[in-house]
Amino acid sequence: MKLYIAEKPSLARAIAEVMPKPQQKAEGMITLPNGDCISWCIGHLLEQAEPDHYDEQYKKWRLEHLPIAPDVWQLKPKKGTSKQLSILKKLIKKADQIVHAGDPDREGQLLVDEVINHAGISQTKRQQVQRCLINDLNPSAVKQALADLRSNQDFVSLSTSALARSRADWLYGMNMTRAYTIQGQQAGYQGVLSVGRVQTPLLGLVVRRDLDIENFVSKPFYEVLAHLQTHSNETFTAKWLPSDACLPYQDEQGRVLVKGLAEKVVEKIHQQPAKVISNKQEKKRQAAPLPFSLSSLQIEAAKRFAMSASQVLASCQKLYEEYKLITYPRSDCRHLPAEQLKQASAIGQVLLQNLPQQQAHIEQANWQQKSRCWNDKKVTAHHAIIPTLKTYAADKLGASERKLYELIALQYLAQFFPDFEYQNQTIMLDIKGGQFCAKTKATLALGWKQLLSKPKQQAEVNLPVVKVGEILTCDHGELVEKNTQPPEHFTDATLLAAMTGISRYVIDADLRKILKDTDGLGTEATRASIIELLFKRGFLQRSGKQITATLVGKALILSLPEASTRPDMTAHWEYQLEKICQKEASYQHFMSQLLSQLNQLIEQAKHMPSSALSQLKDITPKKKPFRQYKRKTSTAKKPSRTKLKSSNQ
Structure with a gap:
C-alpha cells in the first residue's frame, strides 16, 4: 500500500481529485481502488513537550531552575490532534511506500517528517520515503507534481534546519520568558513578559523608533536655489551643492545648518553669470518588478x-x-x-x-x-x-x-510588458565658483507601469536645451528654510519591510555584509502572526495606520540585554539555519553556540537591577498569565556541561 501524507485536508483532497475513482472516504483517510491511501496532518500534530513533562518541579517558575534544557527531546500530540495522529501512525506502519506531501518549505518538511519519525518505522523504510512538492492545487499541477517525485532524503537538511529552529525557539523563549516574568513579578507586575528570538527584536525595532521620535529635536537647515534664465528667456532652477569647505557647517546628511552661510551664497549669485559645466541626457530602462513573494x-x-x-x-x-x-x-x-x-x-x-x-x-x-x-x-x-x-x-x-x-x-x-523607459537630464553649472545642479526625469514609454502605477498628478517639467560652456544668467538666488523631520512611526507595510530587510537594522558590520536581501526576522509564513502576537500580548498598539509600543512593551525592551532586543542575534540564527539547509553547517554546532549564549543571558537576567521593571507595578496585564514558550516563541538551555541529545536527530 502506498500512503500519501498531505500537510492539511485541502491538499489531500487536491491529490484525491486526480486519483482513480471510485474512492472510499473514512475518518482521517481516503482509500483508492488499488488499496493506496491518502491521509493528512492538520498542521503540526506534534509539539515540543513542556518543561514539567521532563520534570515535575518545573511546573513552578523559579529562577534557580534556569536555564532548562532537555537531555533527550520529547514531542507530544497537540491538543485535539491525537485521533488523526493515531490514524496516521497506523497507516505509516502498514504502508509499503510513503509519499511526503507537506508544503514545499522548511516548516512543511519538518511537519510531516516528525510524524513519520514518531511512528517508529525502520531506518530502511524511512530512507525509501518519497517527496512530492505541490505549489498549485489545480489538477494539472498536482498531476505533474505526483509524476515528479523525489527522494525525501534529498530534503534531510531542510528538515534538520527546521528542527534546529524549533528547538532553539523553545529553549530561548521558554527560559527567557520565565526569567523576565519572575523578575517582573518581583517588581510587582503580575502579567507574563514573554521573550522570543523573533518577537522581541521586532518589538525592539518599534520601541527604538518610538524613542527616536520622542527624543527628536527639530533643527532648521537651509538650501539655496538659483533661478536661471537662458538667452531665449527660458527659465529653470538649480540647487546649490555645498563644497567640502562647507563640511563644518553641515550635518551628517550634508544639510547646511548655518543660515548666514546660505545667505552669503544667495547674495553672491545675484545677477551673476552661470556657466554650463555639463549637460547629460541619459535614456534608461527599468524592468518590471518581479512577481510577488x-x-x-x-x-x-x-x-x-x-x-x-x-x-x-x-x-x-x-x-x-x-x-x-x-x-x-x-x-x-x-x-x-x-x-x-x-x-x-x-x-x-x-x-x-x-x-x-x-x-x-x-x-x-x-x-x-x-x-x-x-x-x-x-x-x-x-x-x-x-x-x-x-x-x-x-x-x-x-x-x-x-x-x-x-x-x-x-x-x-x-x-x-515592455520596460519602463525614461530620460534623465542633469545640468551642472558654475556660479561665482559654486556648483549648482538641475535635474529632471521625463517618461519616454510607460511600459509595464501602465499596469501597476498610479497616473502622475503633475506634468513633468523638461529642462531647456543648453550647451556646455554656454553662459546663462542667474536672475536671483532664493533661500529655502526647512526643518529636519522625525522618523515616521511604523505601519504594517514598513514593519513588514523592516522584517524582510532586517540587515538595515543590524549593528554588526560583518553580519550585515553576509545577509542577503531575503534574510529577515521570521519566515514568510510566520511574520504576520508574529506581528499580531505582539498586539495580543499587549506589547504593541495601533493608532490608525501607526504602530507603536505600549508602556509594557517599552519597559520589557529597556530591561532586556541589548543583544536580545537587536536583530543581530536572530539574523545570525537565520543565516546559520540557511547554512544547515545548504549542508554547510551542522545542527550540533548551531545548538552548542546557542546554549552557550543562553547561559550568559540567563545569568544577566538573574542579576538585573530590581528597579528595571518597577514602572510596571501598577499596570494591569492585558491577559491572565499563560504559557509563552510554544513553537516560534523562545529559547533556553542548561549549563554548558549539559549535552544535547536527540531521539530522532
Whole structure:
C-alpha cells in the first residue's frame, strides 16, 4: 500500500481529485481502488513537550531552575490532534511506500517528517520515503507534481534546519520568558513578559523608533536655489551643492545648518553669470518588478489597501485552498521556473475571463517575452505567487480576495510588458565658483507601469536645451528654510519591510555584509502572526495606520540585554539555519553556540537591577498569565556541561 501524507485536508483532497475513482472516504483517510491511501496532518500534530513533562518541579517558575534544557527531546500530540495522529501512525506502519506531501518549505518538511519519525518505522523504510512538492492545487499541477517525485532524503537538511529552529525557539523563549516574568513579578507586575528570538527584536525595532521620535529635536537647515534664465528667456532652477569647505557647517546628511552661510551664497549669485559645466541626457530602462513573494505582497497590499499582514495571508490561503486561483502563497521566492513560461499564454486566457476590466491590458501582453523572473537557479522548493489556470465568477470572491487576486495577476502580467523607459537630464553649472545642479526625469514609454502605477498628478517639467560652456544668467538666488523631520512611526507595510530587510537594522558590520536581501526576522509564513502576537500580548498598539509600543512593551525592551532586543542575534540564527539547509553547517554546532549564549543571558537576567521593571507595578496585564514558550516563541538551555541529545536527530 502506498500512503500519501498531505500537510492539511485541502491538499489531500487536491491529490484525491486526480486519483482513480471510485474512492472510499473514512475518518482521517481516503482509500483508492488499488488499496493506496491518502491521509493528512492538520498542521503540526506534534509539539515540543513542556518543561514539567521532563520534570515535575518545573511546573513552578523559579529562577534557580534556569536555564532548562532537555537531555533527550520529547514531542507530544497537540491538543485535539491525537485521533488523526493515531490514524496516521497506523497507516505509516502498514504502508509499503510513503509519499511526503507537506508544503514545499522548511516548516512543511519538518511537519510531516516528525510524524513519520514518531511512528517508529525502520531506518530502511524511512530512507525509501518519497517527496512530492505541490505549489498549485489545480489538477494539472498536482498531476505533474505526483509524476515528479523525489527522494525525501534529498530534503534531510531542510528538515534538520527546521528542527534546529524549533528547538532553539523553545529553549530561548521558554527560559527567557520565565526569567523576565519572575523578575517582573518581583517588581510587582503580575502579567507574563514573554521573550522570543523573533518577537522581541521586532518589538525592539518599534520601541527604538518610538524613542527616536520622542527624543527628536527639530533643527532648521537651509538650501539655496538659483533661478536661471537662458538667452531665449527660458527659465529653470538649480540647487546649490555645498563644497567640502562647507563640511563644518553641515550635518551628517550634508544639510547646511548655518543660515548666514546660505545667505552669503544667495547674495553672491545675484545677477551673476552661470556657466554650463555639463549637460547629460541619459535614456534608461527599468524592468518590471518581479512577481510577488508573500512578504512583498503583504507590503504592497498594506500600502494600497491598508490590509494587515494577517489579513493578506488569510485571504491568500482562501485563494489557494478554497478557490485554487493562485499558487502556494507562503513563498519566499520571487522567481519562476523556466518550464512555467509554457503556461503563460493559457494563463492569459484565464485572466481575460477572470479580470474582464483589464481586457485592454491583457491583450497587449507579449506572451513570448521572457523576463528576468524566469530563473531556475533562484527557484527552490517553491516559486513566486502567480495566478493559476482556474477560472472563477467574480461574485464568489470577497472584496479582499478580489483585490489580492487582481494585484497578483497584474504583477504577473507585467512580466510580459515592455520596460519602463525614461530620460534623465542633469545640468551642472558654475556660479561665482559654486556648483549648482538641475535635474529632471521625463517618461519616454510607460511600459509595464501602465499596469501597476498610479497616473502622475503633475506634468513633468523638461529642462531647456543648453550647451556646455554656454553662459546663462542667474536672475536671483532664493533661500529655502526647512526643518529636519522625525522618523515616521511604523505601519504594517514598513514593519513588514523592516522584517524582510532586517540587515538595515543590524549593528554588526560583518553580519550585515553576509545577509542577503531575503534574510529577515521570521519566515514568510510566520511574520504576520508574529506581528499580531505582539498586539495580543499587549506589547504593541495601533493608532490608525501607526504602530507603536505600549508602556509594557517599552519597559520589557529597556530591561532586556541589548543583544536580545537587536536583530543581530536572530539574523545570525537565520543565516546559520540557511547554512544547515545548504549542508554547510551542522545542527550540533548551531545548538552548542546557542546554549552557550543562553547561559550568559540567563545569568544577566538573574542579576538585573530590581528597579528595571518597577514602572510596571501598577499596570494591569492585558491577559491572565499563560504559557509563552510554544513553537516560534523562545529559547533556553542548561549549563554548558549539559549535552544535547536527540531521539530522532
